[in-house]
Amino acid sequence: MIQFNHVSKRFPDGYMALSNIDLTIETGEMAFVTGHSGAGKSTLLKLIAAIERPTSGSITINGQNIAQLKPAALPLLRRKIGFVFQDHKLLFDRNVFENVLLPLQISGFDRNTAASRVRAALDKVDLLKKEKVMPVTLSGGEQQRLCIARAVVHRPTILIADEPTGNLDTVYAKDIMAMFYSFHQVGVTVLIATHDASLLEDNHHRIIALQHGKLAA
Amino acid sequence: MIKTWLGQHWFVFNLTLKRLVSEPVANLLSILVMGIAISLPAGIYTLVENLHTLSGYTQTAPQISLFMKQDSTRQDMDNIRVRLEENTRVAGYLYVPKDQALYQLQLDNGFDKAVQNLAHNPLPDAFIVDAENISTDVIEQLLTEMKTWPEIEHVQFDSAWAERLAALLDFGRIFVFILFTMLSIAIVAIMFNTIRLQILTRQKEIEVSKLIGASDSFIRRPFLYFGAIQGFAGGVTAWLIIVYVIQVLNDEIRTIAGLYALDLQLQPPDHGDIISLLFFAAWLGWLGARVSVASHLRHIELR
Ligand SMILES: Nc1ncnc2c1ncn2[C@@H]1O[C@H](COP(=O)(O)OP(=O)(O)OP(=O)(O)O)[C@@H](O)[C@H]1O
Ligand SMILES: [Mg+2]
Numbered sequence: 001m002i003q004f005n006h007v008s009k010r011f012p013d014g015y016m017a018l019s020n021i022d023l024t025i026e027t028g029e030m031a032f033v034t035g036h037s038g039a040g041k042s043t044l045l046k047l048i049a050a051i052e053r054p055t056s057g058s059i060t061i062n063g064q065n066i067a068q069l070k071p072a073a074l075p076l077l078r079r080k081i082g083f084v085f086q087d088h089k090l091l092f093d094r095n096v097f098e099n100v101l102l103p104l105q106i107s108g109f110d111r112n113t114a115a116s117r118v119r120a121a122l123d124k125v126d127l128l129k130k131e132k133v134m135p136v137t138l139s140g141g142e143q144q145r146l147c148i149a150r151a152v153v154h155r156p157t158i159l160i161a162d163e164p165t166g167n168l169d170t171v172y173a174k175d176i177m178a179m180f181y182s183f184h185q186v187g188v189t190v191l192i193a194t195h196d197a198s199l200l201e202d203n204h205h206r207i208i209a210l211q212h213g214k215l216a217a
Numbered sequence: 218m219i220k221t222w223l224g225q226h227w228f229v230f231n232l233t234l235k236r237l238v239s240e241p242v243a244n245l246l247s248i249l250v251m252g253i254a255i256s257l258p259a260g261i262y263t264l265v266e267n268l269h270t271l272s273g274y275t276q277t278a279p280q281i282s283l284f285m286k287q288d289s290t291r292q293d294m295d296n297i298r299v300r301l302e303e304n305t306r307v308a309g310y311l312y313v314p315k316d317q318a319l320y321q322l323q324l325d326n327g328f329d330k331a332v333q334n335l336a337h338n339p340l341p342d343a344f345i346v347d348a349e350n351i352s353t354d355v356i357e358q359l360l361t362e363m364k365t366w367p368e369i370e371h372v373q374f375d376s377a378w379a380e381r382l383a384a385l386l387d388f389g390r391i392f393v394f395i396l397f398t399m400l401s402i403a404i405v406a407i408m409f410n411t412i413r414l415q416i417l418t419r420q421k422e423i424e425v426s427k428l429i430g431a432s433d434s435f436i437r438r439p440f441l442y443f444g445a446i447q448g449f450a451g452g453v454t455a456w457l458i459i460v461y462v463i464q465v466l467n468d469e470i471r472t473i474a475g476l477y478a479l480d481l482q483l484q485p486p487d488h489g490d491i492i493s494l495l496f497f498a499a500w501l502g503w504l505g506a507r508v509s510v511a512s513h514l515r516h517i518e519l520r
């Protein structure tokens with residue numbers, strides 16, 4: 001369970017990106033975060049992985065207040081989370097395989113287990129044939145799928161995706177969404193930020209709408 | 218568990234080697250700089266040690282003369298003999314009876330006239346003792362001990378040159394120590410800077426690793442390996458430089474020594490010294506990297 005209690009985030013330049021957010025996301029829930037550009041969607045997601053720290057209020061994950069975690073405890077928190085970054089954050093001096101391998105190296109998997117998991121993840125996003133390729137040569141959509149593979153390869157219990165379908169055509173976007181649903185179905189908490197209205201059509205999951213850093217009524 | 222741990226380290230080791238090879242010129246130059254910096258004190262150390270060994274073998278090693286009392290008996294001589302033989306600080310000794318000493322005086326110095334006029338032999342019986350080692354401590358201890366022996370009239374030691382040599386060796390060692398300290402600091406500084414540049418170029422990789430849960434030790438590891446491996450390579454370079462220089466010097470010495478029919482050769486550092494040298498160099502590289510990583514990784518911001 002992820003809980004926001006009166007959470008505000010003011011950036012050092014004084015800009016109030018989020019104010020007084022109260023929010024509960026149940027374990028295993030799937031939810032969408034929507035809102036205009038600059039509404040604070042990315043900031044909200046980053047707070048969960050402690051990439052940004054709140055200015056006030058508390059954020060608890062399974063009862064643990066992550067606003068109070070010591071820097072040394074952050075790695076363990078982040079390893080439980082899979083994060084699809086809005087700007088991908090791929091490493092361009094490593095090939096596709098090595099990019100997906102990184103989270104497993106960080107968690108200390110042995111080579112063989114790691115290699116088979118990487119291939120399984122690449123297979124899911126249909127990039128297995130490109131495992132030796134450098135990311136620069138991938139299309140925007142392929143880079144996005146690579147980023148998704150890296151986010152799920154270590155089987156996180158929380159999956160956070162910031163605009164995961166931004167560069168994808170409708171067919172791929174549907175495939176990717178189907179992947180997120182399947183993670184949700186095996187009990188993973190899934191949180192997706194998007195302003196792609198088509199993703200929200202005929203969808204029975206919760207929509208968390210942000211407007212200028214506040215929860216829209 | 219252990220296998221995973223070893224696997225991770227093996228991976229980082231390979232990664233580091235790849236990085237070293239990917240920038241061959243720059244890395245070879247830094248290794249060369251480190252090698253030269255280490256070879257200076259290590260080379261002088263080798264020379265000083267050689268001088269030390271040589272001085273132990275010279276025939277003119279310091280000798281202590283023990284002069285017996287004029288009225289000493291055969292029993293007194295035997296007492297001294299036993300004590301000299303039992304003393305571990307004595308390498309050897311020579312007994313010079315007074316008759317022989319007088320005869321020698323006649324032969325050597327043309328004193329024969331003067332000696333013939335003597336009513337009786339004024340010279341005492343004597344022992345000439347070789348100290349086991351020329352260090353001033355050993356000799357000092359021997360001298361104080363011998364002065365307490367009742368049969369002995371006088372203990373004589375020409376300490377001037379031995380002390381001079383010992384002082385020179387001490388000076389050499391202190392000089393080597395100072396040089397080692399200063400150049401070690403220089404190597405740590407070089408490595409500090411090298412790693413700073415590396416961290417700048419690997420900023421994105423560090424940031425991404427942190428974002429997906431890398432611990433500080435995971436992020437530090439490749440840099441520490443880089444420092445240690447480059448330091449080790451610097452140590453190997455220093456070793457090669459020293460071996461080469463000794464070879465060149467030995468060729469030179471052989472020519473000169475040949476003229477005097479001497480058999481002098483400088484010895485290269487022994488295995489223990491080489492191993493210490495390599496590990497010390499690796500440790501210096503590691504230390505520079507460690508300090509650099511500690512002061513630069515903190516400044517990497519997550520976005
Ligand atoms: N590091 C920062 N320093 C200052 N202001 C920031 C920083 N990061 C974000 N902001 C501001 O906070 C606001 C919310 O940013 P955020 O990235 O959360 O928006 P978003 O909803 O994800 O927008 P988009 O849909 O364009 O990605 C924006 O106005 C942005 O300019
Ligand atoms: Mg955003």
